[in-house]
Amino acid sequence: MVMVTLSPFDLALAGTLIFINAGLSLLLRLNIGRQLMVSALRTVLQLSLLGFVLKFIFDLVNPGLIALMAFFMITTAGWEVMQRQSYRFSGIWGFGIGTSAMCLSSFLITLFALIAIIGKDPWYAPQYAIPLLGMILGNTMTGIAIGLDRLTQTVWEKKAVIETRLMLGQKFSEAVSDIRRDSIRSGLIPIINAMSVAGIVSLPGMMTGQILAGAPPMEAVKYQILIMFLIAGGAGFGTIFAVGAGAKRLSDGRDRLRLDRLGKKK
Template identity: 55%
Template sequence: MNDYIRLEYLDLGLSALLLLAVAGLSLLLQLRIERSLAIAGLRCVLQLFLVGLVLTKLFALASPWWTGLAALAMILFAGREIMARQERGFQRLWAYGIGTSAMLMAATLVTLFALTTQVQPDPWYDPRYALPLLGMILGNTMTGIALGLQRLTEGARQQRAGIEAQLCLGATRRAAMLPVTRQALTTALMPIINSLAATGLVSLPGMMTGQILAGVEPMEAVKYQLMIMFLIAGGTTLGAVTAVFVGVYRLTDSRDRLRLDRLAAE
């Protein structure tokens, strides 16, 4: 069964009335979010239509070079989002470098693993499969890395006295930073753990819902969604662990000293 219900622009306009209702409520309650809501809504429309045009062209080309370039652009933009989410974190260049490199490694490895062993499209770099898979893995990995780095830098500041005391007593930088490292990784991985626990019972994920609406049998959609969730968990864990451990070594030096001076100025 491949039939699906097509949406007209009028249908989109009707659903957009809900945004107008939210803006009206903001004016009524003086929440002052109507401007931000309007800008965000407009950006959403423009970005998604632009993505639709780009994907249509990429699907027609089916070139490994163009697919790789699009994937790289997605990763670079996601790295910027990680940097922007850091409050009093690493200096901008380091924040961007740590987040982007960890995400590039994790998301690329997990996506290639899925394309070559499970999905197996022909060709393997088919953008119709590669880019959506990368996008889903990338979005969750980005969140995990951002949360992990933020918690790491916050913890190092808050527990400075304890960390430096351990270092003075002869502890290695890895041992002294271990409690903060564990807290950072727990924070980074909690969203995906919660998502795994709630999927199906509390919510129907976007990919599964989209496939069902497009006419795919529910059990087939379930199998795809399970694969995606497991890939996301693996990518998020790999990216967060890499970013946090690189962050730990950036926050310390070879002489086992805590280097909070390497963080952005308050």
């Protein structure tokens, strides 16, 4: 099976859907038309640039360039996590918690998959390393962003309840334990939903791409199962670490609630 080549006209035709949605946003006064257009433009520019960069990296197979690409991806994801928070952690913590969580989850899980499961020689082959890290990182970023946002917003809204529990003698970890659990659950809902409907309601992106490229369906299925498990692991570890670190940051050594460590709501 030969993969169908898409022309610029084909992409422009698909892009008319964005214009239609932007028009509906204007008609319904949703105020997201500009965001849709900017996001679509960013998609085109970023993916086009990525295509050139990946071609260069794939040709060289240089571990230093691959590490630089991974560093850029992780730090950018950390910045995006910080931007999605209703209440951001002040200072470097706003960027550091999310970035550290993704490094300790997505990066390590990608290494595990490349070395222990895929076993490609060399293990850092960019055709495997970069797409794998990108898929795990993107989904982990979503879980961490949702978990941290739920944590900070709920702590802010329930500060009176938390302080009452502290005055009654509870440790801070006990006073926010239910909030911490709910935040972790919220962060894991997207991947749980994705796994629950995979193959029934939705055909995941990697599997669809492989099938369109001519891969045997069962091989595409096996790779997709692998990816879903890796994503679930990354999202789980990352969200648990980020929410735990965030909750710890909201207290001090005397078990006091430290809302001064959060910035104002956007």
